Amino acid sequence: MTTTHFDYLIVGGGMVADTAARGIREIDADGSIGILSDDIDEPYTRPALSKKLWTDEEFTWDKVPLGTSGDTGADIRLQTRATAIRPDEHEVDADDQTFSYGKLLIATGGKPVPLPLEDRSNGERALSFRTAEDYRRLRALAKDVGRIAVVGGGYIGSELAAALVQNGVDTVLIHTGSVLGDAVFPAGLAERFEKLFRDAGVEIVAGSRVTQGEADADGVRLSLENGDEVRADAVVSGLGIEVAADLAEKAGLTVGDGVHVDAQLRASVDDVYAAGDVASYPDRLLGRRRVEHVDNANEQGRAAGRNLAGAAEAYTHTPYYYSAVFGIRYEAVGTLDSSLETVEDWLDAERGVVYYLDDDRVVGVLLWNVEESRDAARSVLAEADTLTRDDLVGRIR
Numbered sequence: 001m002t003t004t005h006f007d008y009l010i011v012g013g014g015m016v017a018d019t020a021a022r023g024i025r026e027i028d029a030d031g032s033i034g035i036l037s038d039d040i041d042e043p044y045t046r047p048a049l050s051k052k053l054w055t056d057e058e059f060t061w062d063k064v065p066l067g068t069s070g071d072t073g074a075d076i077r078l079q080t081r082a083t084a085i086r087p088d089e090h091e092v093d094a095d096d097q098t099f100s101y102g103k104l105l106i107a108t109g110g111k112p113v114p115l116p117l118e119d120r121s122n123g124e125r126a127l128s129f130r131t132a133e134d135y136r137r138l139r140a141l142a143k144d145v146g147r148i149a150v151v152g153g154g155y156i157g158s159e160l161a162a163a164l165v166q167n168g169v170d171t172v173l174i175h176t177g178s179v180l181g182d183a184v185f186p187a188g189l190a191e192r193f194e195k196l197f198r199d200a201g202v203e204i205v206a207g208s209r210v211t212q213g214e215a216d217a218d219g220v221r222l223s224l225e226n227g228d229e230v231r232a233d234a235v236v237s238g239l240g241i242e243v244a245a246d247l248a249e250k251a252g253l254t255v256g257d258g259v260h261v262d263a264q265l266r267a268s269v270d271d272v273y274a275a276g277d278v279a280s281y282p283d284r285l286l287g288r289r290r291v292e293h294v295d296n297a298n299e300q301g302r303a304a305g306r307n308l309a310g311a312a313e314a315y316t317h318t319p320y321y322y323s324a325v326f327g328i329r330y331e332a333v334g335t336l337d338s339s340l341e342t343v344e345d346w347l348d349a350e351r352g353v354v355y356y357l358d359d360d361r362v363v364g365v366l367l368w369n370v371e372e373s374r375d376a377a378r379s380v381l382a383e384a385d386t387l388t389r390d391d392l393v394g395r396i397r
C-alpha cells in the first residue's frame with residue numbers, strides 16, 4: 001500500500017475544506033495541502049443548491065464551484081472516503097490508500113437523516129438533499145414529473161418547497177409543526193410565513209410525521225402517523241443531519257455532540273483540528289455549541305486553516321445563520337426557539353426584530369428583512385447580562 005504525505009490533510013471536501021485551504025495559504029504559501037472527499041464534485045457553495053440556482057436566472061452553475069484547487073494548489077482526491085484516522089502514526093486510511101500528515105483537519109460535516117422509506121426506485125424517485133448531485137437529480141425530477149412531496153419543515157424543506165413551486169412543480173410540503181416555522185418563529189410570524197407558501201400554491205400537510213413509505217419507478221406513497229397517505233411522483237426530504245463524527249470517535253478523539261475542540265479548534269489529540277458542522281466549539285458569547293450554518297463553516301474553516309499553519313489564534317467569531325424564501329431574507333444569531341419568551345419589534349409590516357429571552361436574558365436575535373445588523377445583534381448578546389426588556393425595543397433599526 002502506498003503512503004502519500006501532505007503537510008496539511010483535510011478530511012471532507014465541503015465548504016470548510018475550501019476556506020481552510022485558503023486560511024492555510026494566508027500563512028504558508030508552500031506547504032502541501034491534500035483534501036479527501038467522498039463527493040463527486042470539488043467544493044461548492046451549498047446554500048445555492050436550495051435557493052439561487054432555482055430562483056435567480058443570473059446565478060448559473062459556473063458560480064457554484066468554489067475554485068479551491070485552482071486558488072490554493074490543494075490536491076483534491078474525489079470519491080475518496082476516509083475510513084480510519086491513526087493519530088499516533090499521523091496517518092489516515094482512505095479506500096486502499098494511506099495518507100500521512102503533518103496537521104489534520106476533520107471537516108466531514110454531516111449526513112442527511114434518512115426518510116423511513118422502502119425505495120424500489122433505486123433513488124430515482126426518492127432523495128435526501130445535501131450535495132450538488134442531489135440538486136441535479138431534483139432539478140431533473142422537477143422537469144420530468146408533475147408532483148413532488150417535500151418532507152421536513154426546517155429551512156431546507158421550506159426552501160425546497162419554495163424553489164419547486166416557483167418552478168411550476170405541484171408541491172406538497174409535509175411537516176410536523178402546527179404551522180410552518182412554529183418551532184422557531186413566534187406564532188403570528190409563523191402564520192405569516194406559512195401563508196407565503198399557501199399563497200404560492202404549496203399544499204401544506206401540517207402536524208404530520210411520515211412513518212413509512214414506498215417508492216418505485218411510478219412514484220411514492222407516504223404513510224403518515226395519523227393513518228393518512230400522501231401520494232406524489234417523487235419525494236425529497238430535509239430532515240436535518242446526523243453529524244459525521246464516527247471517524248473521530250473510532251480514532252479515540254473526544255466526541256460529544258460533534259468533535260470536541262478548544263478555542264483554537266484543536267481536537268483532543270495532537271495535530272488534529274475540527275471545524276464546521278462536525279465541530280463542537282466554545283463560542284465566545286454563546287457557550288459550547290455545534291453550528292450547522294455556512295457563516296460558521298466559512299469563518300471557522302479559515303480560522304482552522306490558519307491555526308493548522310501555526311497561527312495559534314482563538315476563534316472568536318459568533319456566526320449568524322440565514323435563509324431566504326419568496327423574496328424574504330431572515331438572519332439570526334444565537335438560539336431561536338419559539339418556546340422561549342419573545343419580544344417583537346416590528347419596524348413595519350415586513351421588517352422586524354425578534355428577541356428570544358431565557359430567564360429574562362436575551363439568548364437569540366432574529367432579523368426579519370433587516371439588513372446590515374448582525375453586529376448589532378451580536379452586541380445585544382454580548383451585553384445580555386445588563387440589558388432589560390425595555391432596552392430592546394428600538395435597539396436595532
Ligand SMILES: Cc1cc2nc3c(=O)[nH]c(=O)nc-3n(C[C@H](O)[C@H](O)[C@H](O)COP(=O)(O)OP(=O)(O)OC[C@H]3O[C@@H](n4cnc5c(N)ncnc54)[C@H](O)[C@@H]3O)c2cc1C
Pocket residue numbers: 011012013014015016017036037038039046047048049050080081082083107108109110129130131156244247275276277278291292293294295297320321322323324
Ligand atoms: C441545501 C443546503 C442549503 C443550505 N443553506 C444554508 C443557508 O441558507 N444558510 C446557512 O447558514 N447554512 C446553509 N446550509 C448549511 C451549510 O451549507 C453548512 O453549514 C456547510 O456546508 C457546512 O460545511 P462543512 O464543510 O462543515 O460540511 P459540508 O459542506 O457538508 O462538507 C462535508 C464534506 O465531507 C465529506 N465527507 C464526509 N465524510 C467523509 C469521509 N469519511 N471521507 C471523505 N469525505 C467525507 C462530504 O462528502 C462533504 O464533501 C445549507 C446546507 C444545505 C445542504
